[in-house]
Amino acid sequence: MRTFADVAGDDAASTRHRVLAAVRDHGPISRAELARRTGLAASTITTATQGLAVEGVLHETEDAGESVSRTGPRGRGLSVDPALASVAGVDFGFRTVRVVVCDLHARALATRESRLAERYSSEEGLSVAAELYRAAVAELSAGQGAVVTVGVALPGPIDAVRRRVIGSSVLPGWSEVTAGRLADTFGVDTVVENDANLAALGEHVFGAGRDVADSLTVKFHSGIGAGLIVRDRLVGSAGSGEIGHFAVAADGPVCRCGKRGCLDTFAAIPALLEAVAGGAATPDVRSLLASTAAGDARASRIVSDAAELVGDAASRACLLFAPQRVIVVGAMAEAGDVVLEPFARALRRGLIPDTPSAPEIVRGELAERSTVMGAVALALTASGWLPVAS
Ligand SMILES: [Zn+2]
Structure with missing residues (x-):
């Protein structure tokens, strides 16, 4: 097993550990930049990186796009060999x-x-x-x-x-x-x-949230949930981000969670499929998305009304921590404007008018892989x- 600690050793003050951590965090990185970031002498960097290259731990890259670092410099330099583990x-x-x-x-x-x-x-x-x-x-x-x-x-x-x-x-x-x-x-x-x-976390590290420190990701799917990134960290614990269980109607149906009138009972995919079926055989999410794409008025209205409810719930989360960006993911995000427009409208309506910190609202970049x-x-x-x- 090759965890970072297995390769770098336990002593965080050692040259090996400092060099490897800097390459991991900022690679691809030049030797000069490595010396600057670690405060180690150029000769020490040369010896350490030569040893790590011989071991197969570090290699030279041309393409900065390989980096897992979100903020690393661009250009040729040393990076951790991706095949190490x-x-x-x-x-x-x-x-x-x-x-x-x-x-x-x-x-x-x-x-x-x-x-x-x-x-x-x-x-x-x-x-x-x-x-x-x-x-x-x-x-x-x-x-x-x-x-x-x-x-x-x-x-x-x-x-x-x-x-x-x-x-x-x-x-x-x-x-x-x-x-x-x-x-x-x-x-x-x-x-x-x-x-x-x-x-x-997926959108923050690899997708639509990678250039902002604070984002709210709303998963509009079989259930509705949210994930909060604050200062580049995923925050929350068991039961956090459960916006699908915000009550939206005091006299609504009983939710699988045991409460009455949760957002999920109106806007999550099972509720949408049931509404579209109207007593007939329940379609699947693909045929629902196909109907909205074809401009079917009934399916589009059911989906856009649900998107408004989800946008309104998201606005309440935004009022709590003012994210720079709101990212919509999940199967319903794939419906495009029929979801994103009513979602954004309801979200903006729920914020304080003319607020300078209104978030950008975008679709996730990783689609079903987020x-x-x-x-x-x-x-x-x-x-x-x-x-x-x-
Ligand atoms: Zn519920």
Whole structure:
């Protein structure tokens, strides 16, 4: 296993550790810049980087785009060899499991995906995920380092302290699944986090939020959730960002959570599909998106009314922490303007008029991959290969 600590050593004051941390955080980086950032003598840098290159830990790159650093300088220079180790992201959706194995520069090396029955059990989900994961790992080339950490996204509240899924009506068969059980499934160190939080992290590190420090990512999907990035950090704990359970109608239907009138019961995908079906056979989300794309008036109205409700809920979150950008992700974000326009209108209406800090409102850049790439970012962070904002 090659975590950052395995390679750099435990002594953060050592030359090796300082050089490697600076390359990880700012690479591709020149030797001169490395000397400036670490405060080490040029001759010390030359010796240390030569040794690390011989070991295969560092290599010269031409392309700054390879960097996992969000803010690193551009140009030719030293970077960590991306083949040193691998990480994986696993996204357990409501009906799909998605696995991606990446190198240390977060480039996808192998991906797998499988459909499951709705409300699948943890046994079923874990066994399918383990199979997909093994198949993806088998695809890695001989020179690529083994997976060091797996990041897992689950659509429910996660107790980060005790590292377990909290008993939840959202994931009925998953209550008390622990990080340890997940680690047994994949055979390596595993970290787990809520899916909307990881969608936010994915867009922050690799997507539409990478150039701002404060963003709100709204996942408009089978459930509605939000992830908060504050000063470059994912914040929150079990049950945070659950805007799908904001009450929007005192006399609305009872939600799966047990409350009445939650946003999810009006605007999440299952509610939209039911409304569109109107008692007939329930369509799937693809046919709903096809209907709105074709300009079907009824489907478009149902979707845009739901988007307004979600935008209004997002405005309340914005009033609390004034993000620079609001990023909409999830299957409904793929509907485009029929969702984004009413969402933005309702969000702006919910803010204080003429507020100078009104956020930009954009669609996620990673499409259906935002959550799984957030799981990759989580795995890179946990294994020490992605720096955490200080
Ligand atoms: Zn609810």
